[in-house]
Amino acid sequence: MIRVLHVITGLEHGGAERQLALLLPHLPPTVACEVVSLTRAGTVGAEIAAGGVPVHELGMGGNRDLAALPRLVRLIRRGRYDVVHTHLYRACVYGRVAARLAGVGPRRSAPRIIATEHSLGDGHLEGRRTTRGVRALYLATERLGSLTIAVSPTVERRLHAWGVAPERVEVVPNAVDAAAFAFDPARRAATRAALGLAPDEPVVGAVGRLVPTKRFDLLVDALARPALAGARLLVVGDGPQRHALDRLAAARGFYGRAVLAGGTADVPGALAAMDVLAAPSVQETFVLGVLDGLAAGLPVLYTACPALDALPSGAAPGARRLPPAADADRWSAELARLLPSGARARAAVPPAVARHHAVADQAARLARLYAGEPAGGADRAPTTREVIPT
Template sequence: MRVLHVITALGDGGPEHQLRLLVDRLPHESEVVTLSPPGAVADALRARGTTVHEVTGRRGLGAVGALRRLIRRGRFDLVHTHVHRACVPGRFAARLAGVRRVVATEHRLGDTAGRLYLTTERLGQVTIAASPAVARRLAEWGVPDERIEVIPKAVAPGEFGYDPRLRAAARARLGIAPGAAVVGGVGRLEPGERFDRLIRAVAEAPGATLLLAGDGPARDALQKLAAIEGIADRVVFAGRVPHAREMLCAMDVFASPGEDTFGLVVLEAIAAGLPALYARCPPLEELAAARATVEGARRLTPHDRESLPRALRAELLCLAERHGERLPARAAGPRYDADHLAREVDRVYSRTGPVS
């Protein structure tokens, strides 16, 4: 079966990496089209032999004509759209091209749906929600329950294996001493990630270096906060990275203080052998509720400002007692593994009917 994946961008964001994991594992002939200039994930897909098309310079419905021509020319059997802004033109184009098998994946949604979105939702057959929260939002918008499938985001743990050579290279490039105790965070630098809490916590951990991988609108404010806290010389801003592995190898303790998150980066951190402190990570919370804890993963106490600095100091003491030794790689179980993601998506494809 020939499948065309339609996505807004192929930079280095979460949805793009989820698409990469999926395409690598689906038992179908997949091609990808991006509605924005391609980036790191496009390069990774092409390196693996996946054809990546570009329909750029057009926004919203302006991309429908070019997508329709691409779908017809490629004789695709199924169109799979990813991310809200790609779903509207992708569904319209599929229907105009005569493709009836249309699936969408939504990773994160806002508060309201436009009328156009709900209209095009009926042109597809199934919308995959990447979390129960997204499924609830779709239902609130009026999408029938029978048209919603919850398939959670996933990681490929093997991609994050610890490599001391990557650690040494990253630290040398960033100017971090080989023996420094490094606390790290990965994500977009925006207020919702609450990296301000992490900066204040590191200020209470003498000698620790903070490594933040990512970029965003809050970077200037975070740099100013580090100066106010008197630790500007102990905070390293690495900027955007195409893949988190190298940065995770460079860290000793991982922290995710944001509460509005699925926590996928926490799963990447434990796969890299890091102790992880997190405010929210539904996959690990599910395990904890089932009394199946993950070594070195600790949830922060909600509404307790001292929880993060207290837990951080404790982890740094444990690191010293281990003499810097890495923890073993851990995982949240098969439900959040990339192979499971591909099997579940393929099951949804089968639900849409046979290839014509």
């Protein structure tokens, strides 16, 4: 039995949090996991605990709450874990230091301190601009660990550019549970009713943290154009840009047609309520929401998606890409073309999800890493994907 402690910054709604909750039940019985949230356990923590995985809440007050470090060290010592696996910047910094202080360290047979890098962008980390200090602390604590998992070849290349040695990085892409996103008309009707959306209204959707790099303001501008006059905008996620998006929608005369639903545990229900998924961000590390949308059978319009760029051509026939320079008029026109197809029927689950990102496969790769074996199976060769010309 391999005992693993997952250390994560928090367990509210978010991509990294959802990934952890998704993977834990699919790990083999030879891997026993516990989870510690540095801050609040939150709704995702409750979901994980309900599945039988012990969840600890450290109660950390902020990035500089150093009193949390000895508490984490004591937790690791008591648990006598074989592996400490960290997620997100704060947890990676504190988790690696605590694991070393608790006596967990590299060994020949298996990596003992593993980190997953979910959100390393080009000049951004977890939606925030990186500074010299952030980068220096990241690299200093990275050397305390054994291995960093990159969620895409794009993240792998960025880690190498930061100075992380190639032999210390392994690609294990994010996972999708296609069965969880299977379209259900009753779920669509219930979610629409709960959100105040009429059964037959065309709905453009988006999923993600409300930060400037996601460019959800571009969608507000696009939905305010005449081509989408009868459509509604549904944005699932929360973050510091929420009030700015509200103000922008009001300024565009679009306020009543924009639904900022906040974070939710029912992402499949939210996707069922949509007719097309839009992902206009030009700065991404994976874009799990795009794969979720494809799993739900939605047509997807996106700008950057490393998860698709690393796959063979034709793996995601329902996804179309607009160039970064495309403006609100272009987004409006392309979304108007896609809306009817999403409203009429749902597409089959594409190979991008079923073949390349199946949750059982990714969980098995993690388990191999915990046991000291190569993860295997990473998709590393980028391809040229269709771009809708300007």
